[in-house]
Amino acid sequence: MTRNWLLYGAPGSGKGTQAEALVQRFSIPHIATGDILRAEVRSGSELGQRAQAIMATGALLPDDVMIDIVRARLAQPDCSAGFILDGFPRTLPQALALDGVLGDLGHPLDRIVYLRVSEEELLARTGGRGRDDDKPEAVRHRIQVYLEETLPVLDHYRPTGLVREIDGEGEVSAVSARVLEALGEATA
Ligand code: ADP
Numbered sequence: 001m002t003r004n005w006l007l008y009g010a011p012g013s014g015k016g017t018q019a020e021a022l023v024q025r026f027s028i029p030h031i032a033t034g035d036i037l038r039a040e041v042r043s044g045s046e047l048g049q050r051a052q053a054i055m056a057t058g059a060l061l062p063d064d065v066m067i068d069i070v071r072a073r074l075a076q077p078d079c080s081a082g083f084i085l086d087g088f089p090r091t092l093p094q095a096l097a098l099d100g101v102l103g104d105l106g107h108p109l110d111r112i113v114y115l116r117v118s119e120e121e122l123l124a125r126t127g128g129r130g131r132d133d134d135k136p137e138a139v140r141h142r143i144q145v146y147l148e149e150t151l152p153v154l155d156h157y158r159p160t161g162l163v164r165e166i167d168g169e170g171e172v173s174a175v176s177a178r179v180l181e182a183l184g185e186a187t188a
Helices: 015-026 032-043 046-057 063-074 093-105 119-127 136-160 173-184
Strands: 005-009 031-032 082-087 112-118 165-169
Touching: 005 046, 005 093, 005 136, 015 031, 015 082, 015 173, 031 032, 032 046, 032 063, 046 136, 063 093, 063 112, 093 136, 112 136, 119 136, 119 173, 136 165, 165 173
Parallel strands: 005 082, 005 112, 031 082, 112 165
Antiparallel strands: none
8 A cells, every 4th residue: 555645735734744743653755845945955056046046035946847856756765655745736737747757656646635724824824933935925925826826736636536625723633633534544
């Protein structure tokens, strides 16, 4: 059985927090494109320098750059028993590319969990994180990009029957329980 999972939701919806809990429990890699880019920024690489400027405004990096990153990561052997994708795909072209990559690798998605959080709660949460791209202007832009470009990705996946929509508000542990249930992993 594979655990090829995609966590989906707005900036601040709690994907990263929930993904970390799943990593602990299932020992599968967490592939968070935002984390990968932040590591590039810290390393000072050319990609990092480019990413930093874009991320600070809340805009997206080019699809081809992101697709190359994710394709290379998913091809690593540690992804063969499963993975948690977080922050990708964020656009329809990224979703189409992902479908191709996963098809080529023979690792089709098993489940997509959509963490639904109200806009009011999203603004409150990102306001408290203190990340470079969490300044009010950038957050507003990220949410706008999410609504325009990323939300339609969910409609691309709905016909697959893999999407489970859950309430992302409330205690972290309560959300975790909902995530596990949505993944078909609830124990008792
Ligand atoms: P968030 O908390 O907004 O979900 P992430 O850590 O996932 O933040 O991403 C932070 C930033 O990294 C995004 O605003 C964007 O600039 C860039 N980024 C991350 N993933 C992608 C992607 N799949 N496509 C384009 N840009 C991305």
